[in-house]
Structures are given as C-alpha cells and as structure tokens.
Amino acid sequence: MMDPIFVVIGGGIAGVTCVETLAFFEPEKSILLISESSLIKTVTNLHAITKVLTEFDIEEVHTDDFVSKHPNVSVMHDTVIEINDEDHMIKTQLNKIIKYQYLCICTGAEPRLIPQANSFKEIIGIRDTDSIEYFIERIKDAKRVIIVGNGGIASELAYKIKNIDIHWVIKDKHISATFVDPGAAEFFQPSLKNQQTEDEPVSRRMRYKEEDFCKSGAALGPDWYRNLVIRGASKLEIPSEIKVHYESEITDVIKVDHSEFPLEVLLNSGEKISCNLIISATGVIARKHFNMKNPLVLSEIGEIQVNEYMQTNLPNIYAAGDVCCANWPLAKHWFQMKLWTQARQMGSYAARCITGHMNKEEVLQDFCFEIFTHSTKLFGYKVILLGLFNGQKLGRNYEMLIRMTKGHEYIKFVLEDNRLQGAVLIGETDLEEMAENLILNQIDLSSYGDDILNPDIDIEDYFD
Ligand SMILES: Cc1cc2nc3c(=O)[nH]c(=O)nc-3n(C[C@H](O)[C@H](O)[C@H](O)COP(=O)(O)OP(=O)(O)OC[C@H]3O[C@@H](n4cnc5c(N)ncnc54)[C@H](O)[C@@H]3O)c2cc1C
C-alpha cells in the first residue's frame, strides 16, 4: 500500500465526517481511515432547521459500502497504539507502520464511571453497542437499579427503563440539569411518572434495526434506545414511581452475599439503597490509548487541546470530536459539549483546515462555532437548546422570560441588557428560527417587553 496523504483515526461521527470532507475537497489524494470496527457511522438526511441548527439521521454502514462511494478512501480495521510526530508515522496493534502527511485524531471518549466501579462489576457505563448489550442482559434479572448522573444518558434511561424500581441519584436540585433549568425539569415531571409506553409516536429519525445493531466501538447517539426494550425482572408493567434522590451522591458501595440485592449503596444523605445494578451515567473522558513520541498538550481533564484550526500542538496533527477540547477564544454564544452535532461540525471543519493548510489557502472559521445549537428529545418532547440556554457565562446579571403550557410546551428566553442570549424550546414551539436570529443579531428587545413570548402576538411580524 502506498503511504496515504491523510490519516484519520476513529470510525465515529467525527472521524467519518472528516474523511468524507477530505474526500470531497481532495478527490485525487489518498485517505486512510483507521477504524477499530467494521461498522462506521455516517450522517444521512442532513436537514437544516435554521441557519445553524441541524437534524440528521445516523447510519451505521459497513466499511466496504463506505469505501465504494469514495474511491480515494481506504479503511483499515486496526487500533493505533503509537504516534510518532517527528517521523510522521503511526504504529498499529497489528504491527503496521503507516506514514502520513496530515493526521486527524478522532478517537472519541469513554464513560467516566464513579470511582466505586473499579471494585464492582455491577456498576456499568453505556457508550457503544457492546456496552448496551451488556446492560440489557444484566438488567433483565434485576429488580432494582440505581442510575447515577443527571445528564443525557440518565435522563433517557429514567424515561425508558420499565418493570423495575429505579432510584435516580443526582447531585442537583432538579432533574436533567445538564440540559435544562428547574422550570423545564418541573415540566418534565409528569413524564417521569408516566413513562414511555410501547405505542410512543413514531419518530421521523432512523432507528437501528435489529440486524444493524451489531458491534461498533463508536458512541451511540440520537435515537439509540428507541427500538430497544429495556426491562427489568419485576412484574409491574410500569414502575410505580421513580424515586429521585436530589442533592445526593454515592459515598460507599458494599457487597452483600446471598441476598436478592447484591449491592448496598450509601448516599451522602445517610440513606441506604439495596440494588442489583448501578448505571453510572456520569459523563465521559477523552479516549487516547496510544503512546506519543512527544506529548500532546491536554486540558485539565485530559482532552487534546486544539486551536481555532483544530490543530494540536504537534505539527500536522489535528483532532476533532469528543477527544478534543476547543482551546480558542470562544464566540460569546458558543461553548463545547460532547455531542453528536459538534463531533460532526468539528470533523468537517478539521478536514477543511487540513486541506486549506496543505494548499496554503486562508481558512475562515466555520459559522457553526458562533452559536451553540442542539436539537434532541427528552422525556418524549422535542427539545431545542440555543446559545447560552442556561445562562452559561452570564454570571447573575440576566433575566428570564418563561412561557409554559403543561404537557404542551415550555419556552425560556434568557436576556441580558434586553438582548436575547439563549433559549430553551420544548415541544413544537416553532420559535427556533426567530430565537436563533435574535441571538445572532443581538437586537435590542426592550421596546417589545414581555410581548416577545405573548402567544397572541406573532413576534416575527415585528421583524419583517
Ligand atoms: C448512549 C449515548 C447517547 C447519546 N445521545 C446523543 C444524542 O442524542 N445527541 C447527541 O448530540 N449526542 C449524543 N451522544 C453523544 C455522541 O454520541 C458523541 O458526542 C459522538 O458520537 C462523538 O463522536 P466521536 O466521533 O468524537 O467519538 P466516538 O463516537 O466515540 O468514536 C470514536 C471512534 O474511535 C475509535 N477509536 C478509539 N481509539 C482508537 C484507536 N486507538 N485506534 C483506532 N480507533 C480508535 C473508537 O472505536 C470509535 O469508533 C450520545 C452518547 C451516548 C454514549
């Protein structure tokens, strides 16, 4: 094999998008994707909801199909174990040495489990298809589980798991704190009591088919749980109620032999819970199990730092997706979260930076880094988060306008100096375009007062 010009490590959404963009801009130059598995993740049906906010489906494709679409791309199933930036070389587990001109590291992240996980196999995390299979297998015989964490995975599981007693242990005063404020959490409360049933409305997005649901090392993503049946061993059709332990953390776990519940868990509140299984949905850490000839500069929590061109500190080595940390002066309304959308945006932008640098062209930063946008589904509702949706970066000097119709919609606008800084839109609000524009344009809204959220006034008329 001839040495490739570009090498991308990681078959998740960041790596695959990087490869696709490189193939688009440089169709004559050879690209090698190193993927640990034979399935890689591609984005399909990309749909722009607003200028920046997008929705898309994810398809897990076999590498043969992927390669057939991109004649200058080859894929190697292997694991990178060493990167030598001085000689522009990488070494793999199967002892292959590959020279590169440009390298992009997209090795993603892995669950950061609670410390007690080191001692108990009953404490598990969820990241990829292997881990979800293991989880479903373990929960089948369980009667009581503890979910720890208050972010995306915990919120989705609390809504999804059936036939089991759930104790949800969270550090905060309200549920789903990574994404929403206490008001929105209150809006979601009824959904917690009346979890999803089998006849949930069909989502427009692609779901994984049973036969598609095979091994892939990349993170799961939108809709990962929709066609899964996650049931415990209890007879109840729906759990009577989820018990949420607010402002709580696990301080100790003890093994109890010969008991229906093999774990006894102590919370900082002094409360004790016996359970079969603990799901630690407590965030991620960057995944970089390879040796470096020279060290990469890392963030405090071990992510690879990249500048505004997605470059690491080492020559011709870039990084994108969950493995990296944006280390440039951030636009006011953007911040990094480890999300599918950002993995895609970074992968694509990294490829444009690489080709731009190679061809000595000016690279302008992608507009997507001007404003944070996220579209997802929580507790059965469409959720759109824009800009500084939780008042991030604003200190205490901001106002909130809220409109809520129980069971229908929850809208929150975050204002500073009468200018919109962020928005939470839950339900079919149809306000995403207007809110995004108001955040980007920073129009002074003082003359509109509270009419901004008056349902009887079509605010868009103001701006025509
Ligand atoms: C359960 C779950 C649900 C989620 N739901 C959502 C959601 O609804 N919306 C959303 O926006 N985001 C969601 N996310 C987050 C999203 O999936 C991630 O942010 C995104 O997939 C990160 O993509 P990535 O390409 O950076 O990393 P990954 O998907 O982790 O891919 C990294 C790839 O690199 C490979 N790799 C690692 N090391 C090596 C090596 N040394 N050599 C070769 N290959 C290597 C891995 O095998 C993997 O294939 C979810 C995540 C999880 C776990």
Ligand SMILES: NC(=O)C1=CN([C@@H]2O[C@H](COP(=O)(O)OP(=O)(O)OC[C@H]3O[C@@H](n4cnc5c(N)ncnc54)[C@H](OP(=O)(O)O)[C@@H]3O)[C@@H](O)[C@H]2O)C=CC1
């Ligand atoms: N719908 C979506 O968009 C979804 C997105 N994802 C993404 O997947 C990745 C993994 O999800 P997830 O694991 O839920 O991570 P998140 O980062 O979303 O949430 C982690 C949660 O765990 C809490 N936490 C951290 N350490 C502890 C601890 N020791 N004890 C108790 N709580 C703790 C955090 O609190 P604190 O912040 O206070 O430390 C936070 O509430 C994330 O990048 C997430 O964004 C996952 C599922 C759905």
